[in-house]
Structures are given as structure tokens and as C-alpha cells.
Amino acid sequence: MKLAVFDIGGTTVKTGTFVDGKLTNLSSFQTPKTLGDLFEQMHRFIDGNDIQGIALSAPGDVDREKGEIKGFSAVPYLHKRPIFAEIKAEFGLPVAIENDANCAGIGEMKVGSGKAFKNVAFIVIGTGIGGAVFFDGKLYRGKHLTGGEFGFMTTASGKLFAQDGTVVNATKSYQAETGKQIDGKMLFSLANQGDKTAQKLINHVYDVLAEAITNLQVAFDFDAFILGGGVSARADLAIEVSKRVKARLSRFQLNEIMPAIKNCQQHNAANLYGAAYNFLAGNNNA
Secondary structure, three states: OOEEEEEEOOOEEEEEEEEOOEEEEEEEEEOOOOHHHHHHHHHHHHOOOOOOEEEEEEOOEEEOOOOEEEOOOOOHHHOOOOHHHHHHHHHOOOEEEEEHHHHHHHHHHHHOOOOOOOOEEEEEEOOOEEEEEEEOOEEEOOOOOOOOOHHHOEOOOOOEHHHHOOHHHHHHHHHHHHOOOOOHHHHHHHHHOOOHHHHHHHHHHHHHHHHHHHHHHHHHOOOEEEEEOHHHHOOHHHHHHHHHHHHHHHHOOOHHHOOEEEEOOOHHHHHHHHHHHHHHOOOOOO
């Protein structure tokens, strides 16, 4: 089966063609302002290409039974409307949609760092923090479709995990403290050069991630945690977080429940793979 696959983000829509387990024709375009404009862009990748189905990764709480996406996001026109039916009517093809963090998890479970494990938590670190949970290899969506929304947990400082545990917010803190305009890559570069403020902020992010993982591990005893998002391109992310989780568990003589902690393998392609495998699992409105 030949699928057109789309990963809809607040700034960019990534796209590709999925055939026989492989992604090809990878491309992207700026996220349109309206659903009509999104459809216009999608037609460019679908029409005349012998596409047999459409698989989407999207923000929000995807309710397959009602055929809509609940919640809210940076792409408001996707929400609280019969989006499954509208896409099927527009293109005359079966459609599958799943939450973007869940898609990242599905992709990594199939062709990435999660494939060797059964009970896995994915923590996706970007502007905020999302996640996905798998028990016995199956996605756990939760009664209210919010399984894996780790970003709403609170940290020791009383902030949301999504506010306290990201490089994006660490970068904002650096700018507020120093008046210098930098991005995340520059923050790490400054830390490597000995900048004490940058080192303090990055260490704080690692500590917050370790705190959250330790609490989740004590509660659920996962086989592994997979770290995703842009910062997962740094090989030292999983290493630094692992050291801190191990130290926290050792403090309470809980070394034996130390989980594997790994960076994701597929990075930006994980959502596309996950959307495709979600479709192939029968979660479409064919």
C-alpha cells in the first residue's frame, strides 16, 4: 500500500511517501493558515501519485470514534470539527490521524530505539514536553486520550515539567539573565566554553528530566525511556540524564529498577513512520 504521510506542526508540515516500510519523497512546507490552504498543499503530494491512503500526525487529542481532534494547538483549524470525514471527502481516500507524540512513539517502537522493549515511555522535548506510553508493546491512550501528557506534571520548583524541563525555556532564561540573544545550540556551545550561566541552566534541564523519569520509573517500572525532540540529536543527552537517574535511584537502594535511557533514532522522521504504521494497524476510516 502506498501512503501519503503528513506530520503537521505549528510551523512546518513534513511529508513523505510510505511504501513497504520505507519513507521516500521527503519534503516539507510552511504550515498553512487555513484548512483549505492545507488541503491545497496536500493535493500537490497526493494527486496523480497513485496514493491509496492518507496518514497524519497532528497535535491534540485525537478521538477516532468521533472523528475529530479535541483540545487546542498552534494549528487551531484542526480541532473540534469532523476532520476525518472532511479529509476523506476532499481526497476520496481512507484517512488515519494520531497525536504527534504518539506517532513519534509508534515510529520509534517500530523502527527505532524502542523496538527492543515492550514497556516504554517516550518523552518528546521541544518547545514544551509531550510523550507516549506503551505497555506490552501497545500504545496506551488513556480514558481521556491524554496518556503520556508528561508536560503537565509539576516539578520540585512548582512549575510544569513543560516549562522547567526544556532547552527552549533554558535559552529564554539565559537571555533574561544576560541580555544576549541566543538559540539552543549556542547555549550548549557557551556551556562547553565554560560559561557558568549556560552550564547551570543546562544542568537544571538534565536534573528536571531525571526527576521526572525517576518518579515515572518508581510508579510504573518501565523497560526503557526514549528521549525525542530536537535536543535528542545530542548524543550526550541520554548519557547525562542516565547518570542523574541512576544517582537518584541509588540514593534509595533502587539500583535494580534502573531503566534503559536512550535517544530516539529516527528524529524528525519518527512522526512520519508512526503515522504510517498507525494507518496500517487499521486505525483509519476506510
